[in-house]
Amino acid sequence: MxxxxxxxxxxxxxxxxxxxxxxxxxxxxxxxxxxxxxxxxxxxxxxxxxxxxxxxxxxxxxxxxxxxxxxxxxxxxxxxxxxxxxxxxxxxxFLMTCPLAPDHPEAPAGYTLTRWTRGGVSRVLVRTRDGHFAARGQIAHAGAHAVVDQVETAADHRRKGLGGLVMRTLQSSAHEGGARTGVLVGTPEGRALYSSLGWTTHAxxxxxxxxxxxxx
Structure with a gap:
């Protein structure tokens, strides 16, 4: 625990x-x-x-x-x-945590998702079909837990579910790597998204x- x-x-x-x-x-x-x-x-x-x-x-x-x-x-x-x-x-x-679980979300129509891991950090990049930046995020593996960092969505691509797509993919990547608890410090704007995905605020x-x- x-x-x-x-x-x-x-x-x-x-x-x-x-x-x-x-x-x-x-x-x-x-x-x-x-x-x-x-x-x-x-x-x-x-x-x-x-x-x-x-x-x-x-x-x-x-x-x-x-x-x-x-x-x-x-x-x-x-x-x-x-x-x-x-x-x-x-x-x-806001300091938040979430139990991690496997997940396999798909990018919505008009977007592509790329993910990779290097040096203990898994990254997710979402682009439009013609390659324009739409959203990104990364999660650092640290044993039984992993820390979400630098999640962002371009202004023109907000409210399209891309933040949730990034977070769910990061959480799944960390779970695949052996982590079972996610940790992050989120902004007031991010807190609403994270709460909707099952994250709990602690401080x-x-x-x-x-x-x-x-x-x-």
Whole structure:
């Protein structure tokens, strides 16, 4: 059985996220984990499954590098007062899980679906018959669980069932690879789709990044 405590679910999420994005192994901290990401606008992230004001203020005080992110599993309104100038709030997220099962969805008329797996990550690409991008997504395998990441549908192709097609195909690919639990952090828009597919919400997530030019 998967660990259903928030800290356990968050650990499952970051284990798969680092595979999906090529991040460093998570570094254990008293309050959670630090991950080196290595991008100009996303140098590193600190992940706190149960953030306290004292821990967040300590991290903020020690942060001087632009592109440092905080992933705090709490409501935006609760944690925003704990950070100072220069910290910007991204859209809210939601930690969700779902039992995985085999599935074999077919692309609707007018679309083609391609899927492949490399380096522990399965990807799905949906295109129009003439090759135009329509939707995509990926899922990272991490033992008995898998983490969904970077699901998107082009604006001109929304409300046609392509998001569900991508998700069901990813879930089936992960199940074929031996995973039995899916984990993700979804946007408010994605949450509606995922809920309709059997995903359960466990916690909100506030996402902030440090950009000193935003101090004013």
């Amino acid at each position: 998967p660990d259903t405590r928030i800290s356990g679910l968050v650990r499952m999420w970051i284990n798969g996220w680092t595979v999906s994005r090529g991040g460093s192994d998570p570094i254990d901290e008293p309050w959670g984990w630090t991950i080196d990401v290595g991008q100009a606008k996303h140098v590193a992230r600190h992940v706190l499954p149960e953030p306290s004001e004292a821990d967040v203020r300590k991290i903020v005080a020690a942060t001087s590098a632009p592109g440092t992110w905080l992933k705090l599993f709490a409501e935006d309104e609760a944690v925003l007062p704990w950070v100072g100038p220069g910290w910007r709030l991204a859209g809210p997220g 909100p997530m506030a996402s902030l990044w440090y950009e000193p030019d935003a101090a004013g």
